Amino acid sequence: MRKLAVDVVVIGGGSTGAGVVRDVAMRGFSTVLVERADLGQGTTGRFHGLLHSGGRYVVSDPESARECASENEILTRIQASAIESTGGYFVTCPGDDPTFADKFLAGAADTGVWAREVSVAEALRNEPRLNPGISRAIEVRDGTVDGWKLVWGAANSARNYGAQILTYHRVTKIETEAGKVTAVRCTNLRSGDEVLIECDFVLNCAGPWAGQIAAMAGAHPVEVVPGRGIMIAMNHRLVNRVINRCIYPADGDILVPAHTVSIIGTTDVKVDDPDNLAIEAGEVQQMLDAGEVLIPGFRNSRALHAWAGARPLIKDDRVAASDTRHMSRGMAVIDHTTRDGLDGMLTIGGGKLTTYRLMAEHIVDAMCEKRGEHRDCRTAAEPVPGSESGRTHLVSDRLHDREHDRFDEQIICECELMSRKMFTDALASQPAGSFDDLRRQLRLGMGPCQGGFCSVRATGIALDAGHLDSERANGLLRLFLKNRWIGLWPILYGDQVRQTALDNWIFQGTLDIEHLPQPTSEVAL
Ligand SMILES: Cc1cc2nc3c(=O)[nH]c(=O)nc-3n(C[C@H](O)[C@H](O)[C@H](O)COP(=O)(O)OP(=O)(O)OC[C@H]3O[C@@H](n4cnc5c(N)ncnc54)[C@H](O)[C@@H]3O)c2cc1C
Known part of the structure; x- marks a missing residue:
């Protein structure tokens, strides 16, 4: 031991x-x-990606609103490389109570959350896919964060x-x-x-x-009390700012532009076991309907991946244990x-x-x-490694990097502009890592093809570079595809069915991955 x-x-x-x-x-x-x-x-790896400005809580939970407003500023300073300062809008959609925006502005003033009402024309000019029927729009300092x-x-x-x-x-x-x-x-x-x-x-x-x-x-x-919420990543950035409905917090009322995709969410259902978070078909439909309210035609865009996380909510005597949304x-x-x-x-x-x-x-x-000792907290003052410059992330960063190495470097994942060197460097530094560990770092397989092209290329490169033997490479590939599939099957409709059929033909029809030799030792974790 x-x-x-x-x-x-x-x-x-x-x-x-x-x-x-x-x-x-x-x-x-x-x-x-x-x-x-x-x-x-x-x-933390199964959340919505929103760096709250505090706006969401100005009416329902003023204390949380204050904390979010001040931590948003601190994190943007000390963790700049993890954050994209997109800004956000709270919009009143058709059928929503337009007077909630007045409560919102009053709550923002009380809690010190920066908020400014803008004209509907300005909001629609900046976010042309937004529902043209919105009647009010309030700008806030929401951002997105890579957990x-x-x-x-x-x-x-x-x-x-x-x-x-x-x-x-x-x-x-x-x-x-x-x-x-x-x-x-x-x-x-x-x-x-x-x-x-x-x-x-x-x-x-x-x-x-x-x-x-x-x-x-x-x-x-x-x-x-674990409160399960589901999220769905949609193909492309449908919006460039975080879009919230200007209503009391409810299901499916936020659309977050994260890296190259947009994430609609979320639900809030009490569950017993945080290790077992099944995604129900009804919840998927609920999210797609909610997206349609914000962006007409939302259902026509392709859903790429669905996942669920469980909020670690502490039981509050004032609300029933089953009502996690209001805890x-x-x-x-x-x-x-x-x-x-x-x-x-x-x-x-x-x-x-x-x-x-x-x-x-x-x-x-x-x-x-x-x-019985006093030691000062210094975490708000010092940036973490990699964020010293204070420059926040931009969605175009990878494109910028590829501009410099495009003549010398092969691109392995076109969706996320991941180069061969990025992959082999990460593999070399983590020989025991799985492809999922690398996915979280490099976004391998997180774009529109969901690993259809890049996963097999990456496996071949790992073998070719001598980082893995064939048995481990086969095992890691199968595990990676299995994990991608868990997030795919709940949202199989429309164009995603065609993509999945193509991927399946590549995996099974061409490469016969199902019949690769079974690994003798377990690679699943
Ligand atoms: C659906 C959803 C959407 C959300 N969206 C947002 C958002 O947009 N913005 C925002 O600010 N917040 C959001 N949140 C809240 C936020 O995600 C959580 O508050 C935060 O991630 C919780 O982090 P944590 O470290 O407390 O818990 P976790 O990230 O769950 O970490 C707990 C860790 O403990 C480990 N663990 C468990 N048992 C053991 C063991 N026996 N031994 C060793 N390790 C163990 C687990 O593996 C896990 O990694 C959202 C939450 C949910 C559920």
Whole structure:
């Protein structure tokens, strides 16, 4: 068994855990983050991509609105490379109550959320696909954020401050002695080895799984109510700004332009198991109908991929446990000393990706207070590695890069302009990585063909470059295509059926991938 000893163990490698491990390390504690999969593979990799301006909450949740407004400014400064400052509109669609826009403007003024009403003509000039029947439009400072880039930025910053990041390690037990946490046990899922991490403190940042982690320490049940939401990526950027309906938060009322696609979402349904988030046919139709309200003809554009995530909502006594839409989005830190008589552990839940840095500041402040020491939080002041220039991401960045290397470099993924070198460099730096790990970094297979062309090219290149043997390459390709398929089958209609038929012919008809030799060792994770 491998043994480590640190001051603080952070459990969960989503945005919250990454923000927390960065903050802990920057305050001078020795720390290790433990994540059972890759970083950002939980809710953080399955969200809507919106960097909130606070506009969404000015009427329904003023406290969250204030937090979002201030964190939006901070993140745009310290995590610039993960953010695209698109701006956004809240629009009153036909049938929506036009007086809600007045409540919105009053709420924005009260909460300090920047908002400005613009003429319908200006909104339609800037976003020509918008419903021409809109009666009001309010401009806000919404943006879009790449959750994976945000998490890696925070994790790399933490590493620079001495933190260790253990991915593909599952926490199995939290050891306690005389009412105090003493160690965390986990299993390395790639090697099967057991790891024991002795520590003074555990910060439980496991999102919708936080209740399971708290139970491993013997705490009373933590009521995290997973609220499942589905999202659908549509072909192309149908809009260039984030488009919100100017109504009380509801299902399918936001369209987010993210990289080369647009994402419509989302729903909010209470579920029991955050590991089992099935997408129902009715929800897909609901999203397409909602898109049609914002963009007439929405259904004619091609749906590329659907996915679901579970909000880690903390149960609020004021609303029924089944009504996740109206549970507070606010963050909550649970003190296990006062609650369970267990020293050395705090749990955090709720919040949003936009407020991840502030969540980290709150829980680490609480930990310092319990340890009886004061150490300043410096995360708002210092940019993460790669964001020092303060330049935010532009959708044209990859095109710009390819302008420079187009004569020397082969393009492997035309949809996302991923070059051969980008792929082989990433493979060389992560020999144990799966194609899905690389997808999150390079956007391999995330464009209109959903891997139809690039996945087999990438497999051939990996073999050719000697990074993989044929057995592992076959296994990784099959796993990658299986995972792409999970997000494809719920939205098979119209042009996507034709694309899928073509892909299927390439995979099965030409390459007979189904009958490739089965790997002797399991590559699935
Ligand atoms: C549908 C939907 C849309 C959303 N849209 C937005 C949006 O547009 N903007 C926004 O700001 N916020 C949005 N949110 C909220 C935001 O995504 C979440 O608040 C945030 O990602 C939560 O991050 P987290 O780190 O707390 O949880 P997670 O990202 O879920 O991280 C928890 C981690 O714990 C790990 N874990 C679990 N069990 C173990 C174990 N035993 N051992 C080790 N690790 C373990 C998991 O693998 C996971 O990676 C959305 C949420 C949902 C569900």
